[in-house]
Amino acid sequence: MDIIDIKTYMQSIGREARSASRLIATAETAAKNQALTLMAMAIKRDEQELLAANERDVESAKARGLDAALIDRLTLTSKGIAGMAEGLLQIAALADPIGEISDLSFRPTGIQVGKMRVPLGVVGIIYEARPNVTADAAGLCLKAGNAAILRGGSEAIHSNQAIAACVKEGLKAAGLPETAIQVIETTDRAAVGELITMKEFVDVIVPRGGKGLIERISDEARIPVIKHLHGVCHVYIDDGADLDKAIRVADNAKTQRYGTCNTMETLLVHEAIARKVLPPLCKIYLDKGVELRGDALSRAIVAQMNEATEEDWHTEYLAPILSVRVVSGLDQAIEHIAVYGSQHTDSIITEDYSRARRFLREVDSSSVMVNASTRFADGFEYGLGAEIGISTDKIHARGPVGLEGLTSQKFIVLGDGHIRQ
Amino acid sequence: MDIIDIKTYMQSIGREARSASRLIATAETAAKNQALTLMAMAIKRDEQELLAANERDVESAKARGLDAALIDRLTLTSKGIAGMAEGLLQIAALADPIGEISDLSFRPTGIQVGKMRVPLGVVGIIYEARPNVTADAAGLCLKAGNAAILRGGSEAIHSNQAIAACVKEGLKAAGLPETAIQVIETTDRAAVGELITMKEFVDVIVPRGGKGLIERISDEARIPVIKHLHGVCHVYIDDGADLDKAIRVADNAKTQRYGTCNTMETLLVHEAIARKVLPPLCKIYLDKGVELRGDALSRAIVAQMNEATEEDWHTEYLAPILSVRVVSGLDQAIEHIAVYGSQHTDSIITEDYSRARRFLREVDSSSVMVNASTRFADGFEYGLGAEIGISTDKIHARGPVGLEGLTSQKFIVLGDGHIRQ
Structure with a gap:
């Protein structure tokens, strides 16, 4: 397709x-749940077709010499396919958020005013070469009563089309319009440009992927974007910390998984407790192969540390690397997080009531924790059922975005012939 | 200032x-309330100075031949000044939304997860020549814990500076930073261009004013915009309506005030009740000097109607003009509202339970009403205390936007050394 065709194609979508x-x-809730269940069944039934389609994508990616991490994300396995189907069934099991009425109360004029939860309308989702996002995003958007336009990475085009066929089958069999979930069939980048500027047809854009993709989309979009930027997450070990809890949480926050956005990237330690906590904690890190990059005070305590540069404090490693800084206290810790953090997830380890209270209030991140691992920042862990991403935005949705983030609320007014005086 | 100076000036702001x-x-809540109270006292004390500053603006607007409606909005009176002060005192009396914790509950892992209400950060407000918005916006932003940058219409520059002096006095006397509320001192339009693109310093833009202003800002902004577009509001009189309620509400929705966004612009009437309801209702309108523009069926019932054109159905008159259409039933009414409405406020008049339920659910507007006048769509009437505008957006805030719309929520997690398995 040339550019003019792309425009026509996207307008039609x-x-x-x-x-x-x-x-x-x-x-009806029952119809949406039926569609989700049938999608899951079709995905399980078509496992071999999905694997074959994915094989074409993986071969092509290898032939083009794409990097191993991308190929890893692109590759579907039997287990991954079962996971997609399971995810759809879990979404079917969640309560339907649409139509929920809250805060309905009488006003002095006699009218009743409340709020009703409603869908956003049309959601455009732009993601990289992760085929499972096709099923997750389709399921969440459908349950939240939205139509969706999905644009996956071009490397996953065959996998996505195969998953899309299962999604459409489920919609059709449940008596819902197949066009409720559309997967863009062209790999032309111009399609993204159209998608993020079709104000009349699209209500919100959710980009999922690397920082570059998300920044480009935010810059060029003419439609509101719910975005998930990077996670430079901190754990601050206060001098009021319980030593065992501090070591357990700081270990888990870094080493439970290295490549996730809620993994700790910088450890801050109060100077009064640094000599007690850093030696045993750093031994754990070093034993697990984590490279440590510290400031001068940290390096004076633990010799096996490289020097942290200014850039390190800003960096989301997504790798077994940790930057470490000894701070003079809570003020400096909060200041460090404000300057270098990405407002994603930050945790304080302390038994001190007043400092926990201050940290909770003053740290301006989408998740703020006391005595818990940053790795908990996740839609499933928070009880949202599923998530379409973790928003680092402040408006509309902040933190893990589940069904509720894909909805809005309208006001409803019930009267009995009431007029305004 | 030239353009380079403007950029430097705005960056500094x-x-x-x-x-x-x-x-x-x-x-602290007490400090914010003290500042609001002191601002109100300063405004009352400086009434003469405010009137004199406003006089300069009005003279200048008249000398430039600006239209009467603008001069009307621009003009401050003693009553208007008292109203500004009263508004600030009302905001002081509202509960502080910041820090409110909700939905705090235990998860199976043992962590407690909840939400804490937090400010948005920096709010940029762009408005036309209504000096009272300076005080209202300053008060709401402050109470919601935000810093604000206010850019009023250039015609009101002296009035706004005089109000700003009172605002700063209140902030200072309460021990809060005077820079929490800044009023832009240049009338250069380039300042708006900077304000709506300074991503690093501004979190959200709220434009208040005509459709042209708002569309231009939405198009050019690089920051999320909470916008208030026009209101093409409908009242649909169903054939299940109580005749007295229908006439009372339809009269009030149009004639209580003509120039407000929640005024009815189009009346839809079920064909089965049209011959009963239109003659007495239209007599009321005609007696009040409302021009009626109807479709063929309406005109067959009421002779004193002009012909409605396609454009009329799209038009927000903000004037004593009403378009009238006879529809075949609820489906056609809902379809008309979907095609021609602006998703602002729409009301059904009916005693029929099932049709009321369908209208509430299916009409996709920021306020949907049953047996109540559209004129109720208002922050004060809804119990929000005050409003910064009525959002016709779907994300973040929909309908009247009060303190809550100027805040966000972050997740908080309370653990006891919990780690993720």
Whole structure:
């Protein structure tokens, strides 16, 4: 397709989505759950077809010499396919957020005013070469009553089309419009440019992927974006910390998984407790092969540390590397997080009531924790059921975004012929 | 100032706001309320100075031949000044939303997860020649723990500076940073261009004013915008309506005030009740000097109607003009509202339970009503205390935006050394 065709194609996708969104917004809960269940069954049934389609994508990615991490994310396994199906069934089991009425109360004029939860409309999702996002995003958008337009990474095009076929089958069999979930069939980048500027057809864009992708989309979009930037997460070990809890949490926050956005990247330690906590904790890190990069005070305590540069404090390693800084106290810890953090997830380890209270209030991140591992910052762990990403934005949705983040609320007013005086 | 100076000036304003926002975010409720009270006292005390400053603006606007409606909005009176002060005292009396913790509950892992309400950070407000917005916006932003950058219409520059002096006096006397509320001192339009693109310093933009202003800002902004577009509001009189309630509400929705965004612009009437309801209702409108523009069916019932054009159905008159259409039933009414409405406020008049339920669910507007006048769509009437505008957006805030719309929520996690397995 050339650029003019792309524009026509995307406009047609958009028009179909807008039209489907009106039907899906008022679809019965049972129909949505049936569609989700049938999608899951189709995905399990078509395991071999999905693996074959994915094989084509993986071969092509290898032939093009793409890097191992991308190929790892791209590759579907039997277990991954079962996980996709399971995810859809879990979404079916969640309560339907749509139509929920809250805060309905009488006003002095006699009218009753409340809020009703409603879908956003049409959600555009742009992601990289992770085929499982196709099923997750389709499921969440559908349950929240939205139509969705999905644009996955071009490397996963065959995998995504195969998953899309299962999604459409589920929608159709449940009597819902197949156009409620559309997967863009072109790998042309111009399609993204159209998607993020079709104001009349798309209500919100959710980009999932690396910092570069998300910044480019935020810059060029003409539609609100719910974005998930990087996670430079901190654990601050206060001098009021329980030593065992400090070591347990700081170990888990770094080493339970290295490549996730809620993994700790910088450890801050109060100077009064540094000599007690750093030697045993750093031994754990070093034994697990974590490279340590410290400031002068930390290096004076633990010799096997490289020197941390200014850049280290800003860096999301997503790797077995940790920067370590000894701070003079809570003020300096909060200041460090404000300057270098990414407002994602930060945790204080302390038994001190007043400092825990201050940290909770003053740290301006999407998740703020006391005596818990940053690795808990996750939709499943928070009880949201599933998540479409972790928003580092401040407006609309902050932190893990589940079904509720894909909805809005309208005001409802119930009167009995009431007029305004 | 030339363009380079404007950029430097706005960057400096932005930096100050960002810095003040961190202090104001954790300011004590009592200090914020004290500042609001002192601002109100300063405004009342300086009535003569405010009137004199406003006189300069009004003279200048008249000399430039600006239209009467603008001069009307621009003009401050003693009553208007008392109203500004009263508004600030009302905001002081509202509960402080900041720090409110909700939904704190235990997860199976043992952690407690909840949400804490937090400020947005720095709010940029762009408005036209209404000096009272300076006080309202300053008060709401402050109470919600935000720093604000206010850019009022250039016609009101002297009035706004005089109000700003009272605002700063209140902040200072309460021990809060004066830079928490900054009023831009240049009338150069380039300042708006800077304000809506300074991502690092501004978290959200709230434009208040005409459709042209708001569309231009939405198009050019690089920061999320909470916007208030026009209101093409409908009342649909169903054939299950109580005739007295229908006439009372439809009269009030149009004629209580003509120039407000929640005024009805189009009346839809079920064909089965049209011959009963239109003659007495239209007599009321005609007696009050409302021009009626109807479709063929309406005109067959009421002779004193002009012909409604396609454009009429899209039009927010803000004037004593009403378009009238006879529809075949609820489906056509909902369809008309979907095609021609602006998703602001729409009301059904009916005693029929099932149709009321469908209208509430299916009409996708920021306020949907049953048997109540559209004129109720208002922050004060809804019990929000005050409003910074009525959002027709779907994300973040929809409908009247009060203190809550100027805040966000972060997740908080309380553990006891919990780690993720």
